[in-house]
Amino acid sequence: MMFSQIHTTRRLLFGAGSAALLCACGRAHVKGAAAAPPRTASASPGASPGASRGTSPTPSAAAPTPTPSATPSATPSAPPAPSAAPTVPPGTAGAAAGRAAYAVHAGPxxxxxxxxxxxxPLDTPRVLALLREHGVTATFFMIGKNVARYPDTARQxxxxxxxVGNHTWxxxxxxxxxxxxxxxxxxxTSQTIADVCGVRPVLFRAPGGHFTRNSYAVCADLGLRSICWNVDPEDWSNPGSGAIASRVLGATRTGSIVLNxxxxxxxxxxxxxGGxxxxSQTVDALRAYxxxxxxAGYRFTVPDNP
Incomplete structure (x- = not known):
């Protein structure tokens, strides 16, 4: 009788100790995961918005430049959720719903x-020439300071x-x-674009893709729709034109909004x-991809509807 009681007590103590150890490990795992810094951009399909290019840390050494894929995937797929989410969760509706659009919905x-x-004045005309050569229409989210500084280029x-969209002053x-x-x-910025270009923008993109509740509220007041992206080749970091082209070709799917x-x-x-x-890496990549x-059968539109 005494042996049975001792055996039962030891089993209860062992089980309680194991449970406590598992809980402690679980807490440590969650704590470690929360502390991990978010990725600011990705070269994988559906790369998401990263940190603001004006304030982001110096990029690490670029990996060897990959060879652009000959043909992007033609398989339609829903855009993945951004890894660096804005303050308000993303969606596909416009500013009226307090969300940014991360994709276009205009067909296969x-x-x-x-x-x-x-x-x-250096690279925008080069981009315009390539778009004209291929008959492609694009959207340019302009900084107000640059519109005021280079009005002739904005009008081009x-x-x-x-x-033309609003990208803050x-x-x-x-x-x-x-x-x-x-x-x-x-x-x-909207007023400056209207004064210089003769048209008032209807689209807004937050710097770095970091939309906030205040930005959604202001955009709703001003009649602006918030537009983000789901393909980011990180061309701002100058990783090489081959890398930029490869990332765009590898990530573009039906509905993609490509950032350059x-x-x-x-x-x-x-x-x-130099002024x-x-x-030039972005221009060279555009020429390639x-x-x-x-x-591959892709057609181009502008994200002007919610």
Whole structure:
């Protein structure tokens, strides 16, 4: 009788100790996962918005430049959720619903090509020439400062039949601004685009894809729809034209919104030696991947509907 009681007690103590150990391990695993920094961008299909290019850390050494794929996948697929989500969860509706669109919905193999941070008198005309050569319409999300600085280039975009969107006045992190500051950044840019180009933008893209509740509220007040992206080749980091082209070709699917850059963010870059920031890698990549997308049967639209 005594032996049985001792045996039962030891089993209960062992079971309690094991449970406590499992709980402790589980807590440690969750804590470690929460502490892991989010990825700011991805070269995999459906790459998501990364950190703002004006304030992001210096990119690590680029991996060897991959060879662009000859033909992108033609299999329609839903865009993956962004890895660096904005303050308000993403969706596919416009500003009226307080969400940004991460995809276009215009039929099979229809995608949208977008360019941020311009206009640039050096690279925007080069991009326009390639788009004209292939008969493609794109959307240019412009920084207000750059529109004021290079009005002739901004007008060239409109005259070529492309859509111009609002990308704030100075490319700040909107999460650091009060609602009044967000409104000033957006409202001033829309007015400048209207004055320079003769058209008022209807689309807005937050710097770095970091939309906030204040930005959604201001956009709703101003009649702007929020547009993000789901293909980010990280061309802003100049990883090489081959890498940029390969990432776009590998990630583009039906409904993709592809992010590129035809300009730069800050006065330091704009006034760098040579006059403006160099986006020649983006231009060279566009020259490589655009005809391949067209050959694969892709068509292009602008994300102008919610």
């Amino acid at each position: 193999k229809v995608v949208a090509l977008t360019f941020d941070d311009g206009p640039s 975009v409109i005259e070529a039949g492309h859509l 100075s490319h700040p992190d909107l999460g650091t601004l009060a609602k009044a500051g967000v409104r000033k950044e957006i409202e001033r 850059h035809d300009g730069c963010l800050t006065d330091a870059l704009i006034t760098a030696p 403006v920031a160099d986006r 655009l005809p391949k997308l067209l050959e």
